[in-house]
Amino acid sequence: MERSFRIDETSSLVDSPQRARRACTECHARKVRCDVGTSSSPCSTCVRDARTCQPRSRQKRRIRRPSTHPDGTTVTPALGKSATSTPYENGYMQRATFIGPETLDAQDGQEPGYASVITHGSSVSRQICDLQKAFTLPSKTVQLALFDNFWNYSYVWDPIIERAQVLGVYNERVSPLLLQAIFLGGSRVSAARLPSIDPHEFYLRAKTLFWTNQEPNPLVKIIAVSLLHWWNPHGPELVSTNTSTFWNRIAVSLALQMGLNSAQRKVPDESLRRRIWWSIVARDCLISAAHGRPQSVNLEYCDVPRPSLHDFSPGNTIAPVFIAYVDLAVIIGRFVNHSIRKNSIELQISEIGPRLQQWIQALPPALRMSPATYATDSLNEYSAIDILNFCQLNVTYYAAVAMLYRARTSDGAFPTAAVLAGSVIAGIFEDFLARDQVRHLGPVYTFYLLVASIALLSCYKYEDIWLTAQEDLKIISHAQDEMKKKWPSAIGSIRSFDKMYNTTITTQTREKKLPQQSLDGTQCDLLSGVDAFGCAMWSAICPTLSGIDDRDRDRVVDVQLAGYQESGHNIPNVPLISTEHFGEPAAEFDWNMLPLDQHDEQWQIDDDLFGGYLFWDDSAES
Structure with a gap:
């Protein structure tokens, strides 16, 4: 018997006359027999x-067009809706050979084909977005102010957006998720107190758009998620x-899915x-340092080159800052790995010290700053x-030096470096306070203060230098107080220092004079x-x-007071921040820990302290 076949123009496959029996929506969902095709509905x-x-x-199947892979094998990627889009073979390894359902079509920078239904959003997800006002944008005036804040204070650490993506085009052509994430970053470094500039609202809107899959482009999605920090x-x-x-x-997970850690293909x-990728890695390293917990990224499986000036437009002033920031963050990440694994102090110093030395020697002179150089021509x-x-x-750098050379036991040698x-960090923060710039800092700076x-x-322990140290601690106390207004994580930092301070004053024996100190060649360079x-x-x-010669001493004191005076600048006789309200320095420094509110106390689940792994080894359990 001769069989006849027909091609359905709306189908992607050659069908025989014997088609599968149809079923209504309810019967198909319940997997029961349905006679909708043999009688009138219902x-x-x-x-x-x-x-x-x-x-x-x-559901209509799509025609598959065979193609030849560079290795000679034949693959059949499905055709998407857009004939101009690039097959998803430019992402992680070789996407065309990825094991998965053959009916799924994915393209680099886009979701698989099935996501087109999800990204349109169900009626329920749309209602959720409407309830959360996820698509609501502030006025044009507020938008411009938030954009300025973001580009000025946030972008240098997250240079993951091209300005052309959000400026010079109508907002309706920009991803709502991306806009809300940018507004969040801009509002968190702003001092404005307007109902329309509420970081919590921007965060809720962005989070709602993310979890309801309103953004179809994974590259845009990962950028927005990276900004939610x-x-x-x-x-x-x-x-x-x-x-x-x-x-x-979550950003790390998306980045690995997209293959941002691999440079195997163009x-x-x-x-x-x-x-x-490197913005995510740098943040991962610094979060690990602040929390004393393992990193999410294992750089042993990364072959992507570090960022360079070629990754930025010519003359971009933030490019050298970001490049140096990434390199420094990776060094700090390596140090934390040593600390978490409890490797020997000698191993930590022998590996991390030279890396910091190389970093500071390669740093462009303009980026190597201290308060004494602010006013120079x-x-x-x-x-x-x-x-x-x-x-x-520079605060990040000196924090790395302080972490590496800190005292490891309560009775160890004095940690000169x-x-x-630590005193340099206090000096820089004194300038931040004087210029009202603490509000522009991110949350990790509470850790650097700690x-x-x-x-x-x-x-x-040493009476002749303790009074001077207290002056620096007062600046840090004031800075933590300002940081707490925007970043409640400063509460944990204050709690940690309070524990360390109480342990110190109850266990340390005071001495009249500081013993002779020395710095080795690496420390002099640092x-x-x-x-x-x-x-x-x-x-x-x-x-x-x-123990150091005049040449090494000159390397340490490369900006002497005399030289500063010869430059024609007047050295102020008083600190930039008046400390009169602290009163006269006392024999015992009174650290007033800011109280926790009731909500935080209810959600406290363990005794882990912020940066607790930096405490003396013999005080960790006290």
Whole structure:
């Protein structure tokens, strides 16, 4: 018997006359026999069960066009709706050979074909977005202000958006998820107090758009998710799905899915992808440092080159800052890995010390700053925002030095390098406070303040330098108070120092005089930016330094007070921030820990302390 075949123009496959029996929506979902095709609607099953009988639309298969892979094998990627789109073979490894349902079509920078239904959003998801006002945007005036804040203060650490993506086009042509994420970042570094500039609202809108799959483009999605770290409502002592850690791990997951960690194949927007990847990696390293917990990214499985000037437009002033920031963050990440694994101190110093030494020697001179260099003529070409970025980078660097050379036991040798680094951090923050710039800082700076305070606390044992150290600690106290107004994670930092301080004053035996100190060659190089004006502890420790020749001493004190005076600048006789309200320095420094509110107490689940792994080994369990 001769069989006849027909081609259905709306189908992608050659069909035989014997087609599968049709079923209504209800019967198909329940997997029961349906007679909708043999009698008039409704079917007998729906009549019996008093259900609404609706015809079910059959899903049409798509024509597959065979193609030849570079290795000689034949593959059949499905055709998407757009004939101009690139097959999803430019992403991680070789996408065309990825094991998965053959009917799924995915393209680089887009979701698989099935996502087109999801991204349109069901009626329920749309109602959720409407209830959360997820598509609501502030006025044009507020938008421009938030854009300015983002580009000025956030973009340098997250250069993962091209301005052309959001500026110069109508907002309806820009991803709502991306806009809400940018507005979040801009609002978190703003001092404005307007109902229309509420970071929490921007965060809720962005989170709603993300979880309801309103954004079809994975590249846009990962950019937006990477920016949600600007919310960060509290520290690691609380379990939460709203912290920087949570969103960074989601960003890592998306980045690995998209193959941003691999440079095996050439892909579009390669420079942008590289900046996205290393921005995520840098944040992962710093979060690990602040929390003392493992990183999400294992760089052993990454072959993507570090960002370079070629990844930015010519003359971009933030490019060298971001490049140096990424390199420094990776070094800090390696240090934390050593600390978590409890590797020997000798191994940590022998590996991390030279890496920091190489980093500071390769740093462009303009980026290597301290408060004493703010007013020099060589900085006239840079804006106040550029200088703020340079100083933030230096805070991160000196925090790394203080972490590496900190005291490991309560009765160990005096950590000269750590104390000097901590004092430099206090000096830079004194300038931040004087210029009202603390509000532009991200949450990780509460951790850097903790690192500096732990280093300075090593001075408690020695009466002749403790009074000077207290002045730096007062600045840090004031800075933490300002940070707490925007970043409640500062509460955890204050709690941690309070524990360390109480342990110190109850266990340390006071001594009258500081013993002779020394710095090795690596430490001299690391501290070559320290000067008597930007580091209050220098004048207290300098007379006790021994074991280094004049050449090394000059490397440490490369900006002397005399030289600063010869440049024609007047050295102020009082600090930039008046400390009169603190009263006269007391023999015991009174650290007033800010109280926790009741909500935080209810959600406290463990005794983990912010940065607790940096405490003395013999005080960790006290």
